[in-house]
Structures are given as structure tokens and as C-alpha cells.
Amino acid sequence: MKQDSARAQRKPIPSGKRAAAGEETAAVGSLSRGLQIVDVLTSAQNCLTLSEVAAQTGLDTSTTLRLLHSLSERGYVVRDDSKKRYLAGPRALSPLPLFHPLTTFRREAEPVLRSLVQRTGQTCALVIFVGNERLVVDFFRGNEPLSPYYDTWLRTPLHGTASGKLLLAWLPAAERELLIGTGPYEAHTEATITDPAILSAQLEIVFRQGHAVARGEAFPDFVAIAAPLMMPVHSRPMGCVIVSSTREMLPQKDEAESITSAKAAVALLMNTSPSLQVLKHWTARGERR
Known part of the structure; x- marks a missing residue:
């Protein structure tokens, strides 16, 4: 009876809060994967292909491509269109201002x-x-x-x-x-x-x-x-x-x-x-x- 009473008193989590929590988890996951990509590119001795970035981060190519695009928009990644390769961008290589x-x-x-x-x-x-x-x-x-x-x-x-x-x-x-x-x-x-x-x-x-x-x-x-x-x-x-x-x-x-x-x-x-x-x-x- 006590267990039934406890179940009855539990309030369901509103769908809006569940959705917000899910979005927050997804955002944290994307941030973590994006940082992985930045780490790989800043450590690389040369430009990397999409498949090389994916292999070194353990991500699938579609996720890697999406994150590379987002990072390039913010200056953390540069794409060499002639070679179809990627390298670390200015904000990844030198994140601090010159007068920091x-x-x-x-x-x-x-x-x-x-x-x-x-x-x-x-x-x-x-x-x-x-x-x-x-x-x-x-x-x-x-x-x-x-x-x-x-x-x-x-x-x-x-x-x-x-x-x-x-x-x-x-x-x-x-x-x-x-x-x-x-x-x-x-x-x-x-x-x-x-x-x-x-x-x-x-x-x-x-x-x-x-x-x-x-x-x-x-x-x-x-x-x-x-x-x-x-x-x-x-x-x-x-x-x-x-x-x-x-x-x-x-x-x-x-x-x-x-x-x-x-x-x-x-x-x-x-x-x-x-x-x-x-x-x-x-x-x-x-x-x-």
C-alpha cells in the first residue's frame, strides 16, 4: 500500500522539461565531440581528410562533417577546398588576444x-x-x-x-x-x-x-x-x-x-x-x- 501511495504521489515530469533536458544533453555531447575534433586538428602535423578526422575521433563521418562545418563557421577549423582537407583555424591555434x-x-x-x-x-x-x-x-x-x-x-x-x-x-x-x-x-x-x-x-x-x-x-x-x-x-x-x-x-x-x-x-x-x-x-x- 505504501508503494502504491508513493507512486500516486509522484508527479510526471512535464514534456517541456524532458525536451529541454534532452536538448541540454545533446548540446553537451556536441560540445565534447567538437572539442575532440579541435584537439585532433591542433595536434596534427598536416591537414587531415574527413575520414582521417572521423577515425581519430571515433565519430561517424556524417557527425564529423556537421561538426567541422560548425567549427569552421566560428574560426576553429579551416577547410582547404583544393585538397578537401581540414586544419586547425586561427581561433584554435591562437585563442588568446595578442594583448591578453x-x-x-x-x-x-x-x-x-x-x-x-x-x-x-x-x-x-x-x-x-x-x-x-x-x-x-x-x-x-x-x-x-x-x-x-x-x-x-x-x-x-x-x-x-x-x-x-x-x-x-x-x-x-x-x-x-x-x-x-x-x-x-x-x-x-x-x-x-x-x-x-x-x-x-x-x-x-x-x-x-x-x-x-x-x-x-x-x-x-x-x-x-x-x-x-x-x-x-x-x-x-x-x-x-x-x-x-x-x-x-x-x-x-x-x-x-x-x-x-x-x-x-x-x-x-x-x-x-x-x-x-x-x-x-x-x-x-x-x-x-
């Missing part, structure tokens, strides 16, 4: 990064923390033949990288746990810290000394040193400057010199980059831990 604070900051930071490469001989990168994500603003290769490579979006493990440790070190314990869990953490190499207590102790050291080092913790032969970009009024870093190399080219005995150089580069950026005053508003960090 991030674009301007990249130009302002270039001489500082180049000078840091000359001083250390190592690969140097500039990273901004967007929320809890790490965005590479720019990087310059070092003098060694096998230089580290950086993608635009750093997705390397937070607990095994210098930039990740800097990001974690200024977070409260509860917020840190939401990001990386309670442990044990995944081991990417023999040197990766997997024990939560050991990682917590190391992050406390990072917080106190104002820099982080990761030696073979994400990749066996990779060493990185990171110094935080911090406004005096901020409770957490906006990003960091990274000096990275192979273990052979950056032995432990040379770490102190690279740390000093990275911190000097950060100080120069903080004092000479007007764009940082704008960027601080949209890379604003949370509460002090």
Missing part, C-alpha cells in the same frame, strides 16, 4: 628565461597555476643534446614533480587530500614518494625553504628545481620558474647554484613584469594554510 595578460607576460618573461638558460645551461620553464592546474607559459631548451620537453598543460604527477610539490606545499591538508588522495601514492619510478607521511614532511620543508626539487621521481633520469612566483599579499604561489635537466647534467652537488639562479629569475620577474599585477587576479590563490 598571459600573452603579454610571456613576452615580458622571455629575456628573463633566456638569461636563466645562459646562466645554468639547463632547460628553463615558466609555469602559471590556474586553479590547481599547471599551465606552461613558455620554456627554452638548455645546452644539453637531450633536453627535457614541456607540453602546454603539465599533467605529470603532483607528488613526483617540482612544480607539483610547490603547488601542494601551500595547500591546507584537506585540500591537498582532495587533489592526490590519502595514499599510498602511485610510484612512477623507484624514487617516487608514495608514503603520505614522508610526502607531508617533505612538503613542509618545501614550504619553509621556498623551493622544490624532484630528482628522478616522475621520470628516472629527469631532475627539476622550482622556485615559486609569489606576490607579497598572496598566501600561495601564482606559479613557478623551473630549471630542469638530466641527472648527469645536473648532479646533486650543483643543485644549490641552480636554486639560487631560479630564485633570482623569480625576483626579477616579480619586479619587472607589469602583467603579473593583472594575472594575480585570475590566478588568485585560496586561503592561507
Whole structure:
């Protein structure tokens, strides 16, 4: 009887709301598939045919063609009519305006990064923390033949990288746990810290000394040193400057010199980059831990 009464009390969902929900789901699906296509085209080394785009996205050709047409209308895709091929459009290749604070900051930071490469001989990168994500603003290769490579979006493990440790070190314990869990953490190499207590102790050291080092913790032969970009009024870093190399080219005995150089580069950026005053508003960090 109770079940019958509960069924009787349930109100049917109006057809208009069901239709709206269906349209919203379809729109989200189209957006996701459209972003897939943009990712494929921006990663491609040459123009792609319709069938190649469809194959790489896993979509059928009719859906792919419809989305390509919509994306081309908005400048995210360009069609080469003579070859019947597609390539990424201007809005996909350069989505930010030339005078966006991030674009301007990249130009302002270039001489500082180049000078840091000359001083250390190592690969140097500039990273901004967007929320809890790490965005590479720019990087310059070092003098060694096998230089580290950086993608635009750093997705390397937070607990095994210098930039990740800097990001974690200024977070409260509860917020840190939401990001990386309670442990044990995944081991990417023999040197990766997997024990939560050991990682917590190391992050406390990072917080106190104002820099982080990761030696073979994400990749066996990779060493990185990171110094935080911090406004005096901020409770957490906006990003960091990274000096990275192979273990052979950056032995432990040379770490102190690279740390000093990275911190000097950060100080120069903080004092000479007007764009940082704008960027601080949209890379604003949370509460002090």
C-alpha cells in the first residue's frame, strides 16, 4: 500500500522539461565531440581528410562533417577546398588576444628565461597555476643534446614533480587530500614518494625553504628545481620558474647554484613584469594554510 501511495504521489515530469533536458544533453555531447575534433586538428602535423578526422575521433563521418562545418563557421577549423582537407583555424591555434595578460607576460618573461638558460645551461620553464592546474607559459631548451620537453598543460604527477610539490606545499591538508588522495601514492619510478607521511614532511620543508626539487621521481633520469612566483599579499604561489635537466647534467652537488639562479629569475620577474599585477587576479590563490 505504501508503494502504491508513493507512486500516486509522484508527479510526471512535464514534456517541456524532458525536451529541454534532452536538448541540454545533446548540446553537451556536441560540445565534447567538437572539442575532440579541435584537439585532433591542433595536434596534427598536416591537414587531415574527413575520414582521417572521423577515425581519430571515433565519430561517424556524417557527425564529423556537421561538426567541422560548425567549427569552421566560428574560426576553429579551416577547410582547404583544393585538397578537401581540414586544419586547425586561427581561433584554435591562437585563442588568446595578442594583448591578453598571459600573452603579454610571456613576452615580458622571455629575456628573463633566456638569461636563466645562459646562466645554468639547463632547460628553463615558466609555469602559471590556474586553479590547481599547471599551465606552461613558455620554456627554452638548455645546452644539453637531450633536453627535457614541456607540453602546454603539465599533467605529470603532483607528488613526483617540482612544480607539483610547490603547488601542494601551500595547500591546507584537506585540500591537498582532495587533489592526490590519502595514499599510498602511485610510484612512477623507484624514487617516487608514495608514503603520505614522508610526502607531508617533505612538503613542509618545501614550504619553509621556498623551493622544490624532484630528482628522478616522475621520470628516472629527469631532475627539476622550482622556485615559486609569489606576490607579497598572496598566501600561495601564482606559479613557478623551473630549471630542469638530466641527472648527469645536473648532479646533486650543483643543485644549490641552480636554486639560487631560479630564485633570482623569480625576483626579477616579480619586479619587472607589469602583467603579473593583472594575472594575480585570475590566478588568485585560496586561503592561507
